[in-house]
Amino acid sequence: MILVLVLASLLSPGVLSMLLAAASTMIAYGVGLLGLWCLTLGGRRDASNARGP
Numbered sequence: 379m380i381l382v383l384v385l386a387s388l389l390s391p392g393v394l395s396m397l398l399a400a401a402s403t404m405i406a407y408g409v410g411l412l413g414l415w416c417l418t419l420g421g422r423r424d425a426s427n428a429r430g431p
Contacts, residue, residue, distance in 0.1 A: 380402045380405055380406050383398050383399075383401060383402035383405075384398075384399065384402050386398050387399040387402065
């Protein structure tokens with residue numbers, strides 16, 4: 379999906395290409411943030427309460 383938007387932005391002239399490139403960049407950034415949020419289970423945890431050896 380993002381690749382299609384990037385290709386469309388490169389092939390179309392003017393302001394439309396800037397909007398398409400910005401939209402695809404924002405989508406990719408949001409997907410990355412969502413992935414990081416899922417990997418960290420919703421945010422930071424307090425490491426001082428973690429049980430260790």
